[in-house]
Amino acid sequence: xxxxxxxxxxxxxxxxxxxxxxxxxxxxxxxxxxxxxxxxxxxxxxxxxxxxxxxxxxxxxxxxxxxxxxxxxxxxxxxxxxxxxxxxxxxxxxxxxxxxxxxxxxxxxxxxxxxxxxxxxxxxxxxxx
Numbered sequence: 001x002x003x004x005x006x007x008x009x010x011x012x013x014x015x016x017x018x019x020x021x022x023x024x025x026x027x028x029x030x031x032x033x034x035x036x037x038x039x040x041x042x043x044x045x046x047x048x049x050x051x052x053x054x055x056x057x058x059x060x061x062x063x064x065x066x067x068x069x070x071x072x073x074x075x076x077x078x079x080x081x082x083x084x085x086x087x088x089x090x091x092x093x094x095x096x097x098x099x100x101x102x103x104x105x106x107x108x109x110x111x112x113x114x115x116x117x118x119x120x121x122x123x124x125x126x127x128x129x
Contacts, residue, residue, distance in 0.1 A: 012069065031095045040076075046082070047070070051088060
């Protein structure tokens with residue numbers, strides 16, 4: 001049995017970016033835009049991943065989580081996850097769903113805290129003038 005696109009996509013969506021989880025804006029690796037490409041060839045799945053930083057200390061955990069999730073699909077015999085070190089993640093890599101989720105969570109957090117973006121600049125300018 002050959003794994004279907006929907007199964008691969010679902011398995012990748014089950015893997016969340018640890019930093020987004022820690023920031024209380026949990027996004028999966030697809031919506032975050034960390035998965036640049038993937039393909040299936042005769043039960044072998046190849047995934048190309050980018051990182052948010054060259055110093056990402058979660059890289060190994062993300063790769064292992066992707067491998068584990070994909071190997072749970074019937075018909076997947078092997079998984080190869082490679083990291084593209086030539087390109088780093090940018091916010092524009094997020095999917096529309098990821099952007100919307102992050103925006104909703106950010107607005108919710110700002111409403112709860114009363115904080116607003118760049119408020120530190122206003123405080124600094126008020127202290128000077």
